[in-house]
Amino acid sequence: MEENKHVECCHTHTGERKSHHSDEVKKNLVSRLNRIEGQIRGVKGLIEKDTYCDDVITQISAIQSALNSVGKILLEGHLKSCVVERIQEGDDEVIDEFLVTIQRLMKK
Template sequence: MEKKQRAAVEEEAHCHTVSERKSHHSDLVKKNLVTRLNRVEGQIRGIKGLIEKDTYCDDVITQIAATQSALNSVAKILLEGHLRNCVVDRIQEGDMEVVDEVLTTIQRLMKK
């Protein structure tokens, strides 16, 4: 029984499992990401308020650009962690399909 429990713990620690893929961010990274996303959420509410107040279009667009930049920062943090952990783990396991997955992800991030 102990061997099965150890195997389950080891599999849970990996980003990629057969049944479900999960990330394994530290509590500090999660807190950082949530803080940034809360800020983005506030920026979105602020943009909505600017539109409701008929704020000058260029000012609204400037706020939208700032919000997009903040969201891109979240994506960069996630991508870095993904490359350093999940992708490396999967390549070490012989799963080279992860390279195509990452390329597709980067293409999605770069679309604008």
């Protein structure tokens, strides 16, 4: 995905792991999350107005799809930077961590 080309992960001087997304990627992710937040408020309004259930479920499905897109962007950036970096450092445990992360995302 093109959005992730400037994602880096590193360890801070305290040993804490952090990801460092480019301003472009952060802006993209925050924009997507703001839209999702608006969609959720919209669904709440639909429920409060007793909107037909199927219409509400359709909106919930769109929200889930949008969240999956955010997850895919983060996952791709994580794989291409953090995971690769840690493997290059000799930390093979990151592979098991990554597999658990994928399993968590696939449950949804």
